Amino acid sequence: MTVGLLLLALLVAQGGATAEPRPTIAQARAKLVKLNEQADEVVEKYNQATESYQKARKKYQGLNTALERKRARLDALREGLVSLAVGSYQFGGLSGMQGFLDSGNADAMLSRMTSIDQMARTQTEALRSFEATTVELRAQRDEAKVVLAEADTERDKVGKEKKKADRLVREQTKLLRQLGAFNVGDPNSTGIAYTGPASxxxxxxxxxxxxxxxxxxxxxxxxxxxxxxxxxxxxxxxxxxxxxxxxxxxxxxxxxxxxxxxxxxxxxxxxxxxxxxxxxxxxxxxxxxxxxxxxxxxxxxxxxxxxxxxxxxxxxx
CATH class of the missing domain: 3.90.1720.10 (endopeptidase domain like (from Nostoc punctiforme))
Structure with missing residues (x-):
């Protein structure tokens, strides 16, 4: 009984270990044709995803550069406003007004009034420029966030398509080596001369x-x-x-x-x-x-x- 069970177990083990029949050359070549067609499609999808990512990334980098320029302009405008505020206080404070009223020269008074008016206009223009630049900066910052999100999405697509392409390339390589048809090529090849009719x-x-x-x-x-x-x-x-x-x-x-x-x-x-x-x-x-x-x-x-x-x-x- 024990011997019979051992023989049966051995036969089952041998049957389970039987390898799948090796594909014929014709079958391997037919599979290779299908793999090549699949790989062609996947590789171009990978290329397209890569191109989309690079474009999105470039757009984001361009927006980022523009943002830095706007920030620098904003800082300069902020410093200008501070300087104007200080000058306005010094000119229009009690000491400035007292000097203005004490001046008995009519021409000097008119000149001072003109200066005050000009300073007020300059302050108004600076404030408007500051506000406009701030609004523009916020809008570009929001746009940059959207573009960066698009770039991240495209990067994920690239990763997925690359995994598919890598798998197909491994299968292609394995089959071609089995067929003895894998051509490594020569990266330094000088090719052949074109002698056709093109102009x-x-x-x-x-x-x-x-x-x-x-x-x-x-x-x-x-x-x-x-x-x-x-x-x-x-x-x-x-x-x-x-x-x-x-x-x-x-x-x-x-x-x-x-x-x-x-x-x-x-x-x-x-x-x-x-x-x-x-x-x-x-x-x-x-x-x-x-x-x-x-x-x-x-x-x-x-x-x-x-x-x-x-x-x-x-x-x-």
Whole structure:
């Protein structure tokens, strides 16, 4: 009886310890495709949250600087009012009034009266300026509190999106290493020469873009040693003197009046995927240059081969 129970326990333990079957290469690659799509979306949300936080923080810092200037002006006005009050007392007190009445010179009396009137006006103007500056300071202080709260909210969003992105990146890295397909890239890569048909600013942007080929993808990166997709497009067009917004969402919105259909593409056009999780730059001849995803590098690919029906639209900078 005891031996039978021991054998049964051993069998149960062995059965419970049986590892899950290792996924096939095809299954791993299918999972990787889904992970890449999820990561694209999360990374751009992270970029957007980061951008929103930075803008809110910058606005708050600007208000803070303005507040400091207003405080300095307020202090100066306060000191001026104190000086005026002291002068007014000395001039208009008993000794001042007695001197005024004792003066028998009519011109001197008129001059003193004018001085008193001018002093009263100066005091009134100083008080009004003081009150206006105080009201403005309070309003800006209240606005700064609201902006700071917005920045804190955006910072929390950044933290949440970063945790999601980090988790997806770990999964991507693990799968790619299992497949033997993780490419670390070379942050110092000098890329390849662009020999396509682009001209003008588009050619400058593409020459820069092709010079980055071989550098690794890193989410949230904007160069020079690594890039994510929107950071790559932004850096490439910046080289041509065109300032694009930071994220795919912003670049797509920025290009609302610059959209071009797929059959009218020109080299340098920005290409966007459905969901705005990814983007690249059209290089001509049905190809695009882009920074794909974790474990890959800046590269040139065919549009049809990469997008597989996920193409959303294009924008011409």
């Amino acid at each position: 003008g600013d588009a050619r400058v942007a593409l020459e820069f873009a092709f010079a980055q080929v071989g550098k690794p993808y890193r989410y949230g990166a904007t160069g020079p040693g690594s890039y994510d997709c929107s950071g790559f497009s932004q850096a490439s067009w910046r080289a041509a003197g065109v300032q694009l917004p930071r994220t795919t969402y912003e670049q797509w919105a920025w290009g609302a009046g610059r959209r071009v259909p797929l059959d009218a593409l020109q080299p340098g056009d920005l290409l966007f995927s459905r969901g705005l999780g990814h983007m690249g730059i059209y290089a001509g001849d049905g190809k695009m240059v882009h920074s794909p995803q974790t474990g890959d590098v800046v590269k040139v690919v065919t549009i049809d081969g990469y997008w597989r029906g996920r193409f959303l639209g294009a924008v011409r900078p």
